[in-house]
Amino acid sequence: MAPRIDQIETDQVIPKRVDVVIIGGGIVGVCTAMFLAEKGVSVALCEKGHIAGEQSSRNWGWCRKMGRDVAEIPLAIESLRFWEQMNTRVEGETGFRKEGVVYLCETQDDIARHEEWLEHARPYQLDSHLLSPDAVDKLLPGSARKWKGALYTPSDGRAEPQKAAPAIAAAARRMGAYILTGCAVRGIETSAGKVSGAVTEKGTIACDTVVVAGGAWSRLFLGNIGVTFPQLKILGSVMRTKPLDGVPSQAVGASDFAFRRRLDGGYTVAQRGANVAPIVPDSFRLFFDFLPALRKQWHELRLRVNGRFIEEWQIPKRWTLDQKTPFETVRVLDPAPVDSILEEAKVNLARNFPAFRNMEIVESWGGLVDVMPDAVPVISHVPGVPGLVIASGMSGHGFGLGPGTGRMAADLVTGDVPIADPTPFRYERFLRGTTKAA
Known part of the structure; x- marks a missing residue:
C-alpha cells in the first residue's frame, strides 16, 4: 500500500526544447529543477509515474547531519540550511520542523x-x-x-515525505520549469559526441544536458546507454500511527526501532537496522563491488530470495528508443512491506516507550532504497559523455540530502562553484578508485 501523497498540477504538453532535462520526480529531481529554475535555466522534469511516487514519499522523513559519512557532512550542512528555509522558499508546506x-x-x-x-x-x-x-x-x-x-x-529535524517533493515541484513549476508526469524518458540522443536531446514516450525534447535522478531505476537507464552504475536495492518497511500523546517530538533511533513525530500528531515508525536485501541477478553481477559493505553491515541486512529475482531477471536490459521501456511497464515501484519486521518494531518500541502500547496503525508501506557500494551518492558529470550528469545512488540518505544534492547538481550543470566539494561524489571513483565498476 502506497502512502498518500499531496497531488499537484503538472504539465500535459512537452516542450520542444529546454536547456536541461531531469529524469526522475523524487526529492533530488525536484530540488534540481527548482535550483535550475532559480538560476534562470530552462528545465523539463520527466517522471514516469507521479511526483514522489517511490522512495521520496516512503522514507522516514529524517533530515540530519548527525551520523553521516564524513564525506557527506558538508553537503548535509547545506541541505539542512535549505530545509530550514524551504517552506518560505516554496511558499508551501514541506513539513520541516527543527526538532532534533x-x-x-x-x-x-x-x-x-x-x-x-x-x-x-x-x-x-x-x-x-x-x-x-x-x-x-x-x-x-x-x-x-x-x-x-x-x-x-x-539542529537536525524532520519533514513530511508525502508533502515535501510535491511542494518543491509546484514551486519549480511556478518558476518556469516544466513538470511532466506519466512521461518516461527512454534514452538520450547525442550530436558530435554531446547530449542533444532526451527521447520520451511522448516525443523528443531537445536539450544540452540530461540529469539522471532516477533513484532505484538509474542503473537500468544508464546501462542502456552504455554507462555502468553499480547500484542495488534494499527493501524498507514503514508504518504510521494515529495521533499519540506522551511521546517525544524528536526523531529517535535505537538499535531495533525508530520513530519520529508527524505534522498530524501521529508517528512514523520503523524497525531500525532491519532491511531486506532481495537476492536478484544484479546481486551476483555486483557481488565483489558490495562485498566490503556486506562484511561491515551484514547484521543489518536480511537476505531473501523472493519474487523479485524473477521480476528483475525478466526486465529487458536493452531497448531501442522507439520501443516501450520497462519504465512504461512499471510506473511506480510499490513493494509490500514486511509485516514481521513491522511487528518487531511495534513490540520493541512499546517495550521501551510505553506510550506506544496503545498505538493504532493507520497504514504501512514498503519502499525500495537504492544503494551504492560505499553508501555515498553519485553527484557528477559522466566522463566521456558531455552533457550527462548523475544525481543518484543516495543510499537511504536522499530525503535529508535532497536539497543540497539538487543544488550541487544544478551547480554542475551551470558550471557554478559547487555548494560543497564534489570530489567524494564523483562517478570516477567506481572506475579507478577503491571500487571496481560493474
Whole structure:
C-alpha cells in the first residue's frame, strides 16, 4: 500500500526544447529543477509515474547531519540550511520542523562508536554531542529503561515525505520549469559526441544536458546507454500511527526501532537496522563491488530470495528508443512491506516507550532504497559523455540530502562553484578508485 501523497498540477504538453532535462520526480529531481529554475535555466522534469511516487514519499522523513559519512557532512550542512528555509522558499508546506535527532546508546560500544564519529565531525563544528543517562531521561521522558547515553543533534529535524517533493515541484513549476508526469524518458540522443536531446514516450525534447535522478531505476537507464552504475536495492518497511500523546517530538533511533513525530500528531515508525536485501541477478553481477559493505553491515541486512529475482531477471536490459521501456511497464515501484519486521518494531518500541502500547496503525508501506557500494551518492558529470550528469545512488540518505544534492547538481550543470566539494561524489571513483565498476 502506497502512502498518500499531496497531488499537484503538472504539465500535459512537452516542450520542444529546454536547456536541461531531469529524469526522475523524487526529492533530488525536484530540488534540481527548482535550483535550475532559480538560476534562470530552462528545465523539463520527466517522471514516469507521479511526483514522489517511490522512495521520496516512503522514507522516514529524517533530515540530519548527525551520523553521516564524513564525506557527506558538508553537503548535509547545506541541505539542512535549505530545509530550514524551504517552506518560505516554496511558499508551501514541506513539513520541516527543527526538532532534533537522537541516537540512543544501549552499550558502551555504542558510545565509543559515536565518540569516534564526533572526532571525525569535529572540524565542522556541529552541535552534535553525547548525553549522559540522566540527560537522556530529561530529554526523552517516558522511556521504560535507563539508557547508557545518546548522541543528540538539536539542529537536525524532520519533514513530511508525502508533502515535501510535491511542494518543491509546484514551486519549480511556478518558476518556469516544466513538470511532466506519466512521461518516461527512454534514452538520450547525442550530436558530435554531446547530449542533444532526451527521447520520451511522448516525443523528443531537445536539450544540452540530461540529469539522471532516477533513484532505484538509474542503473537500468544508464546501462542502456552504455554507462555502468553499480547500484542495488534494499527493501524498507514503514508504518504510521494515529495521533499519540506522551511521546517525544524528536526523531529517535535505537538499535531495533525508530520513530519520529508527524505534522498530524501521529508517528512514523520503523524497525531500525532491519532491511531486506532481495537476492536478484544484479546481486551476483555486483557481488565483489558490495562485498566490503556486506562484511561491515551484514547484521543489518536480511537476505531473501523472493519474487523479485524473477521480476528483475525478466526486465529487458536493452531497448531501442522507439520501443516501450520497462519504465512504461512499471510506473511506480510499490513493494509490500514486511509485516514481521513491522511487528518487531511495534513490540520493541512499546517495550521501551510505553506510550506506544496503545498505538493504532493507520497504514504501512514498503519502499525500495537504492544503494551504492560505499553508501555515498553519485553527484557528477559522466566522463566521456558531455552533457550527462548523475544525481543518484543516495543510499537511504536522499530525503535529508535532497536539497543540497539538487543544488550541487544544478551547480554542475551551470558550471557554478559547487555548494560543497564534489570530489567524494564523483562517478570516477567506481572506475579507478577503491571500487571496481560493474
